[in-house]
Amino acid sequence: MEHERYFIKQISVFSENRPGRLAAIAKAMEEDGINIFAFSIAEADGFGVVRALVNHPDKAYRKLTGLGFVVSFTDVIGVKMRDEPGGLYEVARILGEAGINIEYSYAYSGKEAAVLILRVDNIRSAIEKILAHGGSLMEAAAFR
Amino acid sequence: MYWDSKIETMEREELERLQYRLLKTLVYRLYSFSAFYHRRMEEAKVHPDDVKTLSDVTKLPFMFKRDLRDNYPDKLFMATQEDLVRYHVSSGTTGKPTVVGYTANDLEEWTVSLARALTSCGLGTKDVIQVSYGYGLFTGGLGLHYGAERIGATVIPTSVGGTERQIELMQDLGATAICCTPSYLLHMGEAAEKMGVSIKKDTKLKVGILGAEPWTAEMRTRIQDWLGIKAYDIYGTSELSGPLFTECTEQNGIHIWGDFAYTEIVDPKTGEHVGDGEKGELTMTILKKEALPIVRYRIGDITGMEHEVCACGRTHPRITRITGRVDDMLIIRGINVFPSQIEHTLMGIPEVGQHFQIVVDRKHELDALLVRVEVKPEAFSDKITDLMKIKEMVAHRLGAALTVNVDVELAEPGSLPRFEGKAKRVIDRRKM
Ligand SMILES: [Zn+2]
Numbered sequence: 001m002e003h004e005r006y007f008i009k010q011i012s013v014f015s016e017n018r019p020g021r022l023a024a025i026a027k028a029m030e031e032d033g034i035n036i037f038a039f040s041i042a043e044a045d046g047f048g049v050v051r052a053l054v055n056h057p058d059k060a061y062r063k064l065t066g067l068g069f070v071v072s073f074t075d076v077i078g079v080k081m082r083d084e085p086g087g088l089y090e091v092a093r094i095l096g097e098a099g100i101n102i103e104y105s106y107a108y109s110g111k112e113a114a115v116l117i118l119r120v121d122n123i124r125s126a127i128e129k130i131l132a133h134g135g136s137l138m139e140a141a142a143f144r
Numbered sequence: 145m146y147w148d149s150k151i152e153t154m155e156r157e158e159l160e161r162l163q164y165r166l167l168k169t170l171v172y173r174l175y176s177f178s179a180f181y182h183r184r185m186e187e188a189k190v191h192p193d194d195v196k197t198l199s200d201v202t203k204l205p206f207m208f209k210r211d212l213r214d215n216y217p218d219k220l221f222m223a224t225q226e227d228l229v230r231y232h233v234s235s236g237t238t239g240k241p242t243v244v245g246y247t248a249n250d251l252e253e254w255t256v257s258l259a260r261a262l263t264s265c266g267l268g269t270k271d272v273i274q275v276s277y278g279y280g281l282f283t284g285g286l287g288l289h290y291g292a293e294r295i296g297a298t299v300i301p302t303s304v305g306g307t308e309r310q311i312e313l314m315q316d317l318g319a320t321a322i323c324c325t326p327s328y329l330l331h332m333g334e335a336a337e338k339m340g341v342s343i344k345k346d347t348k349l350k351v352g353i354l355g356a357e358p359w360t361a362e363m364r365t366r367i368q369d370w371l372g373i374k375a376y377d378i379y380g381t382s383e384l385s386g387p388l389f390t391e392c393t394e395q396n397g398i399h400i401w402g403d404f405a406y407t408e409i410v411d412p413k414t415g416e417h418v419g420d421g422e423k424g425e426l427t428m429t430i431l432k433k434e435a436l437p438i439v440r441y442r443i444g445d446i447t448g449m450e451h452e453v454c455a456c457g458r459t460h461p462r463i464t465r466i467t468g469r470v471d472d473m474l475i476i477r478g479i480n481v482f483p484s485q486i487e488h489t490l491m492g493i494p495e496v497g498q499h500f501q502i503v504v505d506r507k508h509e510l511d512a513l514l515v516r517v518e519v520k521p522e523a524f525s526d527k528i529t530d531l532m533k534i535k536e537m538v539a540h541r542l543g544a545a546l547t548v549n550v551d552v553e554l555a556e557p558g559s560l561p562r563f564e565g566k567a568k569r570v571i572d573r574r575k576m
Contacts, residue, residue: 012526014519016556042528045535046553049526068558070519074526103527119526 003124006137007075009057010117013050014070017043025050028067034060037143038117040106051106053078053117053143075123078138079130081107081114091116091135098129110138147256147263147295151403152458156451159402159459164198166431167406171195171204174437177222180215181437201406201429206415207441209242212383217243223435233281234382244283244382245435251290253432254385257404258291264392264399264456265351265376267321269296272348274314276324276332277356279303283386284356288323297321304328307335314347321351326359326367326375333371344372353378353390358466358484362491364395377465381445383438384430389463394455397462405430407461408440409449412470412480423448423482425470426463444470446482474504474570476511476548483569486515489545495523495534499560505573514551515542518560 015021022041029036029052038053054060057073064071081087095102095118103119115138120126130137146152154162171192174181185191188205195203212220221228223245230246246254267273273292277284285303292299300317302310304324311332313319322329329352336343343349352367355378367375379398380387384405389398400407409424410417418424426445430438446468451461468484475481483502490498497518505512517538525531535552542550563569 010526012524014524014531014554014556016554016559044528044532047531047555049528049531051526068556070521070524070557072524072526103529 001128003127005139005141006077006127007123008053008078008117008138008140008143010074010076010119011052011054011057011060011064012072012074013052013064015041015048015050017046017048022050024067025052025064025069028063029054029060032056032059032063034063038106038108038115040117042104051104051117053108055144074119076117076119077123077127077130078110078142079116079118080110080112080136080138081116088116090133091118091130094129094133094135095120095126098125100126100129110142145263145266145268146458147260151401152260152264152460154459156453156459160198162403163406163431166403167198167201167429168192168195170429170431170437170439173222174439178220178437180211180220181439198406201408201440202417204429204440206427207439209383209442209444212242213240216240218245220437221245221435222437223247228435231281232283232286232382232386234283242383244385246385247434249432249434250385250436253404254287254388255290255294257385257388257401258287259294260401261378261388261390261399262291262295262297262353264458265321265353265374265390266393267292267295267297267351271295271297271320271351272300272318273297274300274302274310274317274319274322276302276304276310276322276328277387283380283382284323287380287386287388288353292323307332308339311336311339311341311343314343314349315341318348320348321353322349323353323378325357326352326354326363327357329354329367329371329375330363333367344370349373352376355379355387358468360488360491361465379463379466381443383436383441383443384428385433391462392454392456392458396454397450397464399454399458399460399462400428402460404432407449407463409447409463410442412442412446412473413475418448420451421448423467423480426466442470446470446473446484472570474502474513474572476504476513476546479546479548481513481546481548485545486542489542490517490538493538493541495520496538496554497557499562500569501555501560502570503573504570511574512551513546513548514553515539516553516555516560518557519554521557 035055040051042049101121105118175192184205190203228245232244234242275288279285352375364375376391378390406429408427412425426443445466447463468482501516503514539552
């Protein structure tokens with residue numbers, strides 16, 4: 001099975017909780033014509049991690065590190081949510097039963113359906129389980 | 145090898161009896177001949193007769209750097225110009241410089257102290273010692289020059305600067321030891337490599353006598369491994385005469401010759417003695433100084449003291465590496481905190497950089513200490529929990545080192561202010 005086609009390359013950016021940091025990231029992306037598909041901010045005590053799916057992750061990486069940001073790549077998966085109640089619970093149940101941990105998740109509204117972005121501790125196994133249970137996953141190609 | 149085995153290995157009790165005799169003589173002399181110290185003693189309601197044991201030293205009043213500055217240039221001197229044979233002048237970072245005068249005996253004592261020290265580093269007549277401390281008003285160059293000549297070594301008085309020439313002379317004259325600041329030696333090592341010279345392979349250098357600026361154990365390891373030498377810490381300040389004391393070949397603390405100086409480590413806030421091994425402010429009484437008396441002089445350097453007899457056989461106490469200055473000290477909930485302790489702790493944590501900022505504030509009538517550190521790019525994780533773990537680990541390590549609660553804030557790399565020269569890392573909001 002070709003797991004890699006479902007590996008979506010997320011960029012994660014370390015940011016202090018101070019005004020203007022988010023705007024600086026957004027502006028940098030815009031300057032280089034990089035599209036942001038999905039975006040989430042996880043905040044903690046004094047700092048945060050900005051996670052984004054963009055059309056040119058490598059370009060975004062170079063641009064942001066050049067500006068002094070700490071950036072890393074993370075492989076995530078995108079689960080297309082069925083437009084019915086309990087969809088999220090369903091995904092969590094499938095992964096939970098397989099002993100796969102969800103590190104974090106965030107949603108965004110894709111063209112056809114809502115998409116749940118997941119960072120899991122065993123991405124290959126997660127892909128197999130979700131597909132085996134009839135779920136559908138975004139392909140990485142959709143983000144280019 | 146000892147320079148003076150009788151003194152250097154003297155039984156502790158005998159050494160203390162000697163110290164007491166010297167102290168008693170000094171106090172009578174000060175009371176009789178120093179207008180300044182006489183007045184100080186009167187104010188403290190202490191008479192020379194009150195000094196009946198060595199520990200009665202604590203009855204004597206302290207001297208501070210400001211006493212030397214306030215009495216510029218020579219009002220504290222107990223010798224006339226006819227008796228003085230030299231001046232050294234140290235430029236103060238604030239205000240007036242400090243002038244130190246020396247009688248012939250003062251120079252002799254200084255030289256003997258260094259002769260013992262250099263011998264304890266394994267140096268002797270077979271050595272060629274390059275003195276790359278500045279010669280002139282600064283005490284480093286001339287002090288080590290006379291000390292090295294006294295032990296019968298051959299001196300190359302290169303002073304500072306002209307690095308390429310220094311390296312050529314080091315090779316051509318076969319220098320086996322160098323006296324300079326650790327940062328200058330690192331600079332020399334780099335300059336030598338650019339010239340195609342490896343100090344380790346292409347020179348005879350085996351010993352470095354390094355000091356006159358703060359340096360760390362980590363720096364020592366780097367210098368020793370890279371340059372293939374043994375690096376010894378040297379200590380002294382111009383007020384005390386100049387560089388005076390070094391580590392012995394055990395590299396486990398700097399021997400302070402007890403017949404030369406009586407050393408106390410005090411709490412900078414209360415002036416009370418701290419326990420053996422505990423950190424505090426180095427306070428010295430130079431027992432035989434003639435021109436400029438130094439009695440319970442609060443040097444401002446932070447160190448600890450060790451009284452155990454050294455493995456080298458010397459009975460004289462040792463001080464540990466200087467870890468900071470009292471001027472930088474913060475008092476957090478009554479506990480003394482030094483920025484250098486924070487720096488030292490951070491150096492041992494690979495996840496964060498060495499730059500930091502300290503913010504002190506008062507919250508609900510209590511002092512709060514916040515340390516901002518930069519996350520290293522290699523330690524960055526997209527998971528908040530991983531970053532929180534780093535934050536908590538740093539807070540825990542700092543808390544254990546400082547014995548106060550520390551809040552840690554993770555900052556972006558490169559975001560904390562950088563300093564050239566003296567760092568201003570502390571923001572104390574309590575004063576505002
Ligand atoms: Zn020793």
